[in-house]
Amino acid sequence: MKQLIDISKELFESKQVGYIIGYAEDKFKRVKPFVAYSSLDTERFVFNNNSVNNLAVYLTRLPKAKEGKIGIVAKGCDIKSIIALIQENQIKRDDVIIIGVNCNSVVNQIDEQFSKENTAIKCKYCQVRTPAHYDYLVGEIKEVELPEDKNFAIMQKLDSMSAEEKWNFWEAEFEKCVKCYACRQVCPLCYCEQCIVDKSMPRWIDSSATTKGNFAWNMIRAFHLSGRCIGCNECERACPAEIPLSLLNRKMGMVAINEFNYRHGTDINQPTLIGNYNVNDKEDFIM
Numbered sequence: 001m002k003q004l005i006d007i008s009k010e011l012f013e014s015k016q017v018g019y020i021i022g023y024a025e026d027k028f029k030r031v032k033p034f035v036a037y038s039s040l041d042t043e044r045f046v047f048n049n050n051s052v053n054n055l056a057v058y059l060t061r062l063p064k065a066k067e068g069k070i071g072i073v074a075k076g077c078d079i080k081s082i083i084a085l086i087q088e089n090q091i092k093r094d095d096v097i098i099i100g101v102n103c104n105s106v107v108n109q110i111d112e113q114f115s116k117e118n119t120a121i122k123c124k125y126c127q128v129r130t131p132a133h134y135d136y137l138v139g140e141i142k143e144v145e146l147p148e149d150k151n152f153a154i155m156q157k158l159d160s161m162s163a164e165e166k167w168n169f170w171e172a173e174f175e176k177c178v179k180c181y182a183c184r185q186v187c188p189l190c191y192c193e194q195c196i197v198d199k200s201m202p203r204w205i206d207s208s209a210t211t212k213g214n215f216a217w218n219m220i221r222a223f224h225l226s227g228r229c230i231g232c233n234e235c236e237r238a239c240p241a242e243i244p245l246s247l248l249n250r251k252m253g254m255v256a257i258n259e260f261n262y263r264h265g266t267d268i269n270q271p272t273l274i275g276n277y278n279v280n281d282k283e284d285f286i287m
């Protein structure tokens with residue numbers, strides 16, 4: 001992608017960045033996260049339907065650049081997590097240069113050819129194929145055929161269930177959890193230095209994969225992400241147990257919109273929902 005490489009080279013040559021987080025192909029032609037530390041490295045940059053990873057996770061994992069800012073190549077959905085990190089005071093807007101990409105959807109299964117059937121469901125209801133916020137914008141929007149939003153029907157079915165039926169549904173799903181914490185590791189908004197699940201004095205959550213411990217882990221993670229999850233679906237994609245975490249995340253996002261008219265990761269100047277208590281907040285959603 002010439003435009004992306006040209007901008008990245010210019011950022012290095014003008015000494016504006018210390019490194020740029022982007023995507024490159026490995027020797028098996030799989031698109032993976034790649035950090036360019038020089039103008040020459042940027043020649044490996046690619047962006048296509050296989051550029052699935054949300055690279056914003058590295059903004060709190062990698063050390064600061066010794067000189068210059070951190071550059072990042074980001075799709076519209078991933079830029080929401082960059083904005084969320086700025087809203088939550090984890091990074092400063094002035095410390096990052098965002099190379100936004102016009103996005104024509106990404107694959108669901110990374111080892112299969114991109115097609116309507118093999119498109120991530122989040123792309124069906126995406127509103128940011130052209131990112132809402134960036135320093136540079138590359139790529140062109142093309143017409144794409146999008147898959148059916150199968151999750152919406154499942155969410156409606158879940159909504160119509162009794163509390164006991166919902167409990168049974170999620171207990172059966174969480175039963176499958178193997179406590180690998182891949183969901184936490186890929187999440188750009190799981191950045192605590194010490195996660196509650198790793199605390200042993202006192203131990204709040206059973207570290208072995210038991211029904212009770214699994215339920216506690218997944219519910220605590222959901223609570224910690226409520227009003228904060230930006231719906232990149234990386235946690236569901238990473239989950240080896242195929243737990244439909246996106247149903248939970250999307251539901252939490254919908255509650256934030258419907259009850260508080262709040263969408264996290266859309267406005268760097270907006271106070272966070274969780275950090276902005278208002279005595280007039282609606283409470284009728286609390287059962």
Ligand code: SF4
Pocket residue numbers: 075076077078103104105106120122123124126127128129
């Ligand atoms: S949700 Fe939108 S920005 Fe994100 S990968 Fe899909 S189409 Fe691209």
Ligand code: SF4
Pocket residue numbers: 081183186187188189190225228229230231232233234235236249
């Ligand atoms: S909880 Fe999942 S969907 Fe939400 S921001 Fe984290 S990785 Fe993305």
Ligand code: SF4
Pocket residue numbers: 176177178179180181182183184218235238239240241242243
């Ligand atoms: S990625 Fe899936 S299996 Fe692993 S801890 Fe998270 S929910 Fe459990």
